Amino acid sequence: xxxxxxxxxxxxxxxxxxxxxxxxxxxxxxxxxxxxxxxxxxxxxxxxxxxxxxxxxxxxxxxxxxxxxxxxxxxxxxxxxxxxxxxxxxxxxxxxxxxxxxxxxxxxxxxxxxxxxxxxxxxxxxxxxxxxxxxxxxxxxxxxxxxxxxxxxxxxxxxxxxxxxxxxxxxxxxxxxxxxxxxxxxxxxxxxxxxxxxxxxxxxxxxxxxxxxxxxxxxxxxxxxxxxxxxxxxxxxxxxxxxxxxxxxxxxxxxxxxxxxxxxxxxxxxxxxxxxxxxxxxxxxxxxxxxxxxxxxxxxxxxxxxxxxxxxxxxxxxxxxxxxxxxxxxxxxxxxxxxxxxxxxxxxxxxxxxxxxxxxxxxxxxxxxxxxxxxxxxxxxxxxxxxxxxxxxxxxxxxxxxxxxxxxxxxxxxxxxxxxxxxxxxxxxxxxxxxxxxxxxxxxxxxxxxxxxxxxxxxxxxxxxxxx
Numbered sequence: 001x002x003x004x005x006x007x008x009x010x011x012x013x014x015x016x017x018x019x020x021x022x023x024x025x026x027x028x029x030x031x032x033x034x035x036x037x038x039x040x041x042x043x044x045x046x047x048x049x050x051x052x053x054x055x056x057x058x059x060x061x062x063x064x065x066x067x068x069x070x071x072x073x074x075x076x077x078x079x080x081x082x083x084x085x086x087x088x089x090x091x092x093x094x095x096x097x098x099x100x101x102x103x104x105x106x107x108x109x110x111x112x113x114x115x116x117x118x119x120x121x122x123x124x125x126x127x128x129x130x131x132x133x134x135x136x137x138x139x140x141x142x143x144x145x146x147x148x149x150x151x152x153x154x155x156x157x158x159x160x161x162x163x164x165x166x167x168x169x170x171x172x173x174x175x176x177x178x179x180x181x182x183x184x185x186x187x188x189x190x191x192x193x194x195x196x197x198x199x200x201x202x203x204x205x206x207x208x209x210x211x212x213x214x215x216x217x218x219x220x221x222x223x224x225x226x227x228x229x230x231x232x233x234x235x236x237x238x239x240x241x242x243x244x245x246x247x248x249x250x251x252x253x254x255x256x257x258x259x260x261x262x263x264x265x266x267x268x269x270x271x272x273x274x275x276x277x278x279x280x281x282x283x284x285x286x287x288x289x290x291x292x293x294x295x296x297x298x299x300x301x302x303x304x305x306x307x308x309x310x311x312x313x314x315x316x317x318x319x320x321x322x323x324x325x326x327x328x329x330x331x332x333x334x335x336x337x338x339x340x341x342x343x344x345x346x347x348x349x350x351x352x353x354x355x356x357x358x359x360x361x362x363x364x365x366x367x368x369x370x371x372x373x374x375x376x377x378x379x380x381x382x383x384x385x386x387x388x389x390x391x392x393x394x395x396x397x398x399x400x401x402x403x404x405x406x407x408x409x410x411x412x413x414x415x416x417x418x419x420x421x422x423x424x425x426x427x428x429x430x431x432x433x434x435x436x437x438x439x440x441x442x443x444x445x446x447x448x449x450x451x452x453x454x455x456x457x458x459x460x461x462x463x464x465x466x467x468x
Contacts, residue, residue, distance in 0.1 A: 180238030190225025193243030223385030235406030331366025342437030364400025
């Protein structure tokens with residue numbers, strides 16, 4: 001028993017935590033933590049921090065040993081060691097209990113100050129007058145749910161990219177009309193983006209960069225981002241693609257999803273797609289304060305005219321997929337006989353945090369339990385998700401969101417003046433209605449919109465026909 005505290009101390013000293021630190025605006029802007037705060041795209045400007053105070057706070061944080069990655073309009077992205085956080089804010093970090101309904105991976109851990117360990121603002125350098133709140137940012141969950149494969153690939157029915165995905169979502173016919181997403185910039189924050197030979201052979205416009213808290217944009221030792229972006233190219237092969245490498249909770253230090261969204265927004269894309277999220281919008285809960293900087297970052301992107309697609313989750317209560325202003329993407333399974341149905345692998349729920357918000361809006365393609373390996377996708381050799389010779393098999397709404405983002409790019413090329421609301425409404429009202437099957441939350445597909453698949457499976461051909 002005596003060894004355990006020593007082991008824990010070693011973990012604490014070696015691990016860094018990512019932070020979003022919010023400036024005390026002294027009444028110059030509205031606080032995101034106020035009891036009456038309800039940010040929307042229309043009111044987002046009310047929450048922007050005074051620039052001068054943000055710069056002053058950032059400089060003083062650096063002087064006091066913090067690493068500052070980004071000075072945003074709503075919060076400052078920074079990091080420090082757990083030990084530094086505890087000493088500076090006079091608190092204690094411990095493991096957070098995660099509700100069973102959240103459905104997180106078995107090795108997923110959240111660490112933060114508990115309610116019984118309140119923290120105080122430091123008086124050094126006048127920081128107590130500059131900081132309103134500081135919250136540890138936890139790792140997102142990647143909504144892929146991959147499974148190991150046998151050495152031979154002809155053992156079961158699976159989809160291929162780009163041909164199968166493009167045909168089922170009826171994007172192939174649109175490509176023949178020379179609408180491929182040309183001139184449309186799509187950004188995807190994920191685990192990394194390896195330049196696989198597959199992308200070179202297909203002639204895709206492929207650029208990878210890093211978020212400020214990540215390194216080496218040329219590698220993806222996990223494989224999630226590399227694989228999932230192939231689904232995006234399947235529906236929109238002509239896009240200008242930028243992949244942002246963010247940290248993965250599977251490897252090294254924790255990642256900061258808020259910083260990834262800020263970085264994506266600054267690249268001025270037309271579309272952002274996210275194949276990850278947090279299983280937090282559970283019944284009987286409220287949005288935790290540590291997620292509010294991410295919420296405002298997403299709203300800020302939409303306010304700038306960027307269409308944001310987000311995976312709804314694989315049985316999770318997904319956020320930011322539950323934000324009303326994004327396109328929340330669920331899943332539909334299509335078998336070898338072209339039978340369409342909802343799948344028990346994907347989420348569908350009524351948001352607790354946003355009354356009246358039903359998740360998802362529309363669906364892409366997903367697998368079914370129990371193994372759910374469904375779409376063969378390229379990955380870096382020896383990546384964690386490699387199954388054989390630089391390829392893996394993915395499933396879940398991680399795959400669905402990029403597919404739908406690709407259809408959004410087709411619409412944006414056909415009519416550059418479309419707003420995020422326009423695109424969402426077109427996708428909803430042209431989707432293929434799914435009337436059979438049940439999702440992970442027990443919601444049945446019925447005629448018309450439902451919680452199993454939203455408005456149904458996205459149909460690129462019908463969507464384009466509405467504007468041409």
